[in-house]
Amino acid sequence: MQVSITINGTKQSHDVEPRTLLVHYIREHANLTGTNIGCDTSSCGACTLHLDGEAVKSCTILAAQADGGSVTTIEGLSKNGEMHPMQKAFMENHGLQCGYCTPGMVMAAIGLLNENPKPTEDEVRLGLEGNLCRCTGYHNIVKSVLAAAKK
Amino acid sequence: MAGSILGNRVLRKEDPKFLTTGGVYVDDMQNEPLLQGAAHVTFVRSQVAHALINGIDISAALEAPGVIAIYTAESLNLAPEASSFNPGVTRTLLASGRVRYVGEPVAVIVTEEANQGEDAADLVVVDYEPLEVLVDLERAMTSSTLIYPDAGSNVVVDSTVWGMPDVTGDDFFADCDVVVKGRYVNQRVAPCPLEVRGSAVAWVDGRLYQWISTQHAQGVRDQINKSDATSNVRVMTPDVGGGFGAKISAYPEEIVLGRVAQAVGRPLRWRETRSESMLALGHGRAQLQYISIGGTRDGRVLAYRLEAIQDSGAFVDVGAVLAPACTRPMSSGVYAIPKIECRTKSVVTNTTPIVAYRGAGRPEATAAIERAMDMFAAEIGMDPAEVRRKNLIPKFMEPHTTAIGQAYDVGDYEVALDKVLDAANYSALRKEQAERRQRGDRHQLGIGVSVYVEITSGGTNHEDARIEVLPDGRAIVYTGTSPHGQGHVTAWSMIASEHTGIPMDKIDVVWGDTDIIPDGLGTYGSRSLQLGGAAVHQTAQKLVELARSVAAAALEAAEADVVLDKSRGAFHVAGTPAVAVTWGELSARRASEGGLTIAERFTSGGATFPFGAHVAVVEVDVETGKVTHLKQVACDDAGTVLNPLLLEGQIHGGIAQGSAQALLEEFVYDEDGNPKTGNLAEYAFISAVEAPSIELVSMETPTPRNPLGAKGVGESGTIGSTPAVQSAVVDAVSHLGVRHIDMPTTPERVWRAINQ
Numbered sequence: 031m032q033v034s035i036t037i038n039g040t041k042q043s044h045d046v047e048p049r050t051l052l053v054h055y056i057r058e059h060a061n062l063t064g065t066n067i068g069c070d071t072s073s074c075g076a077c078t079l080h081l082d083g084e085a086v087k088s089c090t091i092l093a094a095q096a097d098g099g100s101v102t103t104i105e106g107l108s109k110n111g112e113m114h115p116m117q118k119a120f121m122e123n124h125g126l127q128c129g130y131c132t133p134g135m136v137m138a139a140i141g142l143l144n145e146n147p148k149p150t151e152d153e154v155r156l157g158l159e160g161n162l163c164r165c166t167g168y169h170n171i172v173k174s175v176l177a178a179a180k181k
Numbered sequence: 182m183a184g185s186i187l188g189n190r191v192l193r194k195e196d197p198k199f200l201t202t203g204g205v206y207v208d209d210m211q212n213e214p215l216l217q218g219a220a221h222v223t224f225v226r227s228q229v230a231h232a233l234i235n236g237i238d239i240s241a242a243l244e245a246p247g248v249i250a251i252y253t254a255e256s257l258n259l260a261p262e263a264s265s266f267n268p269g270v271t272r273t274l275l276a277s278g279r280v281r282y283v284g285e286p287v288a289v290i291v292t293e294e295a296n297q298g299e300d301a302a303d304l305v306v307v308d309y310e311p312l313e314v315l316v317d318l319e320r321a322m323t324s325s326t327l328i329y330p331d332a333g334s335n336v337v338v339d340s341t342v343w344g345m346p347d348v349t350g351d352d353f354f355a356d357c358d359v360v361v362k363g364r365y366v367n368q369r370v371a372p373c374p375l376e377v378r379g380s381a382v383a384w385v386d387g388r389l390y391q392w393i394s395t396q397h398a399q400g401v402r403d404q405i406n407k408s409d410a411t412s413n414v415r416v417m418t419p420d421v422g423g424g425f426g427a428k429i430s431a432y433p434e435e436i437v438l439g440r441v442a443q444a445v446g447r448p449l450r451w452r453e454t455r456s457e458s459m460l461a462l463g464h465g466r467a468q469l470q471y472i473s474i475g476g477t478r479d480g481r482v483l484a485y486r487l488e489a490i491q492d493s494g495a496f497v498d499v500g501a502v503l504a505p506a507c508t509r510p511m512s513s514g515v516y517a518i519p520k521i522e523c524r525t526k527s528v529v530t531n532t533t534p535i536v537a538y539r540g541a542g543r544p545e546a547t548a549a550i551e552r553a554m555d556m557f558a559a560e561i562g563m564d565p566a567e568v569r570r571k572n573l574i575p576k577f578m579e580p581h582t583t584a585i586g587q588a589y590d591v592g593d594y595e596v597a598l599d600k601v602l603d604a605a606n607y608s609a610l611r612k613e614q615a616e617r618r619q620r621g622d623r624h625q626l627g628i629g630v631s632v633y634v635e636i637t638s639g640g641t642n643h644e645d646a647r648i649e650v651l652p653d654g655r656a657i658v659y660t661g662t663s664p665h666g667q668g669h670v671t672a673w674s675m676i677a678s679e680h681t682g683i684p685m686d687k688i689d690v691v692w693g694d695t696d697i698i699p700d701g702l703g704t705y706g707s708r709s710l711q712l713g714g715a716a717v718h719q720t721a722q723k724l725v726e727l728a729r730s731v732a733a734a735a736l737e738a739a740e741a742d743v744v745l746d747k748s749r750g751a752f753h754v755a756g757t758p759a760v761a762v763t764w765g766e767l768s769a770r771r772a773s774e775g776g777l778t779i780a781e782r783f784t785s786g787g788a789t790f791p792f793g794a795h796v797a798v799v800e801v802d803v804e805t806g807k808v809t810h811l812k813q814v815a816c817d818d819a820g821t822v823l824n825p826l827l828l829e830g831q832i833h834g835g836i837a838q839g840s841a842q843a844l845l846e847e848f849v850y851d852e853d854g855n856p857k858t859g860n861l862a863e864y865a866f867i868s869a870v871e872a873p874s875i876e877l878v879s880m881e882t883p884t885p886r887n888p889l890g891a892k893g894v895g896e897s898g899t900i901g902s903t904p905a906v907q908s909a910v911v912d913a914v915s916h917l918g919v920r921h922i923d924m925p926t927t928p929e930r931v932w933r934a935i936n937q
Contacts (some may be wrong), residue, residue: 039197062210066422068375071454071649073861076375108201117200121192124826127834128666129199130375136200136379155260155869162861164375164423165666168869169839 033093037062038106044095052086053077055093056103064104064133068162076159078134078141079103085141087134087160104133106141116140117179125174127165135161139175148179184300186675186685190826193671194685203882204420207379207394207894208452215383215390215448220249222441222451223298223782224434225288225305226460227280229852230316230383230531231328232265237288241245242304247297250445251305253288254410257440262917263409264497267586271530272496274408274433280309281328281495282531284460284857291445293308294704295452307362314531318469319529328495328529337497339429340505348524354484357475367925369467369492369547371858372538372842374665374865376422377458383448389414393431395770396424396663398641398693401431406438421665425838427463427539430499430706434461458858464848465538465846467492468504468545477769480563480571484520487512487549491527493535497546500535502528507542507639509700513583514550515594515632515876516572521584523702531854537705539838540896543635546902551631552921553905555911559920564611565908566630566716570595573632577620589634590884590892597794597816598632604878605796605814618916627799627808627913631905634792637707642787645700646710646716647780648677649726652772654750654765658720659780661701662713667844667895668827669709673717675824675890680721682747707791707893710823715887716783724779728752731777736760743770786886790899793817793880797840797905798874801913806932808910810840810859810871816878817897819892825879828894833875835898841867842899843906847925865925 033050033177034043037060044059046157054064056079065088068076076086081103107114116136119125126132135158141155154175155168163171199205240249254277261271276287288305292298315321315328321335328335332918341347352359380393389412398416405414420536421428440451452463454886469490476482486928488509493501504525512523526685558568561868573594574581580588614626619713647659658673674688691697703707725745732752733740753761768777799811813836822828845865849857858864883890910926911919919934 031638063205063209063211066206066376067204068377068860069206071455071860071862073866074455087256104201105205112199115201120200124193124830126199127668127830128198128375128423129195129204129420130206132199133203151874155872158869160868162375162866162868164373164425166836166865167833167835167875168872169837169875170830171871175186179489180866 032098035096036100038102040044046093050093050095051089052091053088056088062103062105066130066133075095076131076134078137078161080137085138104136116181119174119178123170123174123177125171131163135171143179182805183778187823191671191675191824193668194674195670206420206422207392210381210419215385216381219450220293220449221290221295221298222449223290224286227283227285229284229285229309229419230314232280232313233413234280235308235310242301245301245304247292247294248301250293250922251288251290252441252444254466259927266502267337267497268328270337270497274437276843283532283854284533288594289441292597307395313377316530316532316850316852317530320345321528322398332862335529336526337493338501338527340509340525343505348486348488348522353486354475355485359479359560360473361476361560361923362473363556365470365552367466367468367470367548368924369464370460370846371427371464371848371864372427374425377453377455378436378462379452380435381450382442384442388860392417392419392436394421395427395667398663398695399701399705400480402695402822404431405436411441412439416695418663421748424665425539426541428703428852429537460533460856461858463498463536464533467535470549471844472549472553474557476557478561478742480561480568482516482518482572485518488522489525490527490558493527493529494532495529498534498536502608503542507798508586509547510585511543511546511636512585514547515574516635517574518584523585532850539899545618545899546905547633549789555908559937569632570598572836590886592634592792592880593882594632594792597818600878600880601796601816604876605916607923617839623802624800624802625803625913627801627909629905629909629912631795631901632794633901634790635740635897635900636788638711639788641708642784643784644702644712644716645782646720646721649776649778650764650768652769658688658690658717658719659698660690660692660713661698662709663704667709672827674712677721680725682745683749707895711789711887711890711893712783716781718888719778719783720781723781727779728767733763735762735770753827754936757874785857789884789886789892791892792896793901793906795901796826797806797909799909801837801910803935808844808931810844810873810928813873813878815901818880818882819894820878820892821883829877831894832877836866836875836902837872839899840873841903842907843903843924843926845925859929
């Protein structure tokens, strides 16, 4: 089936199997590999991106469900070579190590601040519960999000 | 002249890529020319824990959509390969004759599309004849069923066979007023790097090219060449999404890929699912500990005995030797105990093989002695911090050898304990605890203290580096280490820049390609900075010497008169700065002599012994048993710090993994060897909600064993935190008569401990 999605501002159309998940559409058809896959139970959040402005785990949605929608991935966050404030906050606060959870974590963190611009530490932790990281112990991720919220 | 960059909080050069386009992990290599037209690989895995294989019927699966070929051990002519640690233990890369754990690869399917293999795998029919399943360690030790009959026993590694003394009888504790004994489970956990295993292969002019998510490309090369001498493999490492020890060595799936590609005549891509990874990436810990500790009523420990039974899982991988090689030597911990004895036995079971996992044998040693100290303190009614203080090895700046025979480099344990107790405001915490107890609060406070020492870069004492300066003035550092999150690109650039004056942004770091870097020992065991970083340090110094001689010729001056102006990356004659030659110019002058490049091997004075102290603060709901890890205060002394940002990141991650083991995570099998925690919905992977707030206290006692003064820090956070957190949970409910709760201290276990 034909699925058309605007990805990072560019409309794309690909012929895909109906069972194709949005994350596979993004990685294999749109060739944007910044969005990662870390599990097969929708537990880890590595595939988090924005669909119509909302942070979603792209392994929980069929590409067909996003037909006509607008997706932003990690590759679409920087504007004119300038990193998004959340990306900068992760860099300045060492909120990443191996980088595998990072794209999903950043997209989830932006989604969190969209809903709650001035969260407490506990609210940040709760808001990122669905995004797993094995490297940072979350300490600097939480710090990054709180720093971004202050900007 | 500008001050040194070393010791500064330098932000990571790696980050912009990871943050804007994402890393390029194996599965992201969509544009690699050699992999165009690659087919996809899926493994058929055993669904039973222990059985004879009477036949494998692939006929129906061969008809499934997209299937190109299916291979078994027989059709690939795979020969048995012996464990490096026990020659009687042999297996084929795909199971033949027998399966030994759920998840073991049995056959391999090659399909056109990635998603076709799983459907076809369901159609492969394996005729299994069930055998007795051995999951319980102690049953496996005594069962007449042998998992490897040729090994003659399920006990596959034994410290006494290695020539280490056995434990003795009760006389060992004859001079003790008090003896406490315990049986503790250091449970099996899954390493869970966020990126699962993946690899891709292509044959190029009779050579195998293999990309793999690994911590040690050169080791993987040697493994593959040993298994298939004709492959002459070139191993390449793209970005790696975490390893934690579980990706040090190649696994059967990765070793067999080259032969599958050869048979099918196509490049191949393989990436496991998380559910496969939970079963077939090695597990960690899994040690049963019998502990006896004895001493005087006034708190002096006189004798300590550890009998460790290590679960080896269904093969004899490195996990089987960590007990005698790491747990035993570190059994004394930070304490001056006059008499210690330790016996370890490693036992095969019908479970996922045990490999290295963050700490690898040392967390088990620390858990054992720290639990023993707590039990001893409880028995004599003394504060656990005080008992520890009474028994600490006094400060030493020359090697100190413990009763078990292990020499430590330098140590100052009491200062670490003081610092952390002070930062945690220990006495105020005890006061609050007393008040909550007095009031009978539902949420009780628990305080856990640990003091630890561990061994880093044990087993290896050298590393290679090469630095090349290009005519455009840029430099490339080639390293034998293999970063997968630690920040070597930043760290090695700092070191090279410090010596050469070449700006960090003009320095690239290359690793993990065995054709470009034939010699390298990879990244594990907290070895990288003290060996790989020291190698960059040594190489950069030699490079400056070489450049000075080239500059002297260029400037027609005596070498001794030529100085390096690091602020502009140029050499000139002292007192004549206007006439100078830059790094780029010197490189160009050396074009006919192979360029401006130098390679060095650094050899250290031996392993280093980072130490520290942790205080864990938890709250326990005594009605439900639920534990909240409020705070971890940690003082980790890793010697001289190169970059506090990176150091802290390593400790934070280590603490979360320690907290995870203490509170949440356990890989569980039922009695038939079926995994009960085989995916991330069932395995209690720690999240931001459970992970504690962390406060770090700095302490730097340089080691004399390398010129950087650095000790390892990758694992110490885990080693220090795990026993402190477990201890805090027990402490929270100790007034209710609880002396011990095995890890993970789940609500059910805590509730049962309170209510028994």
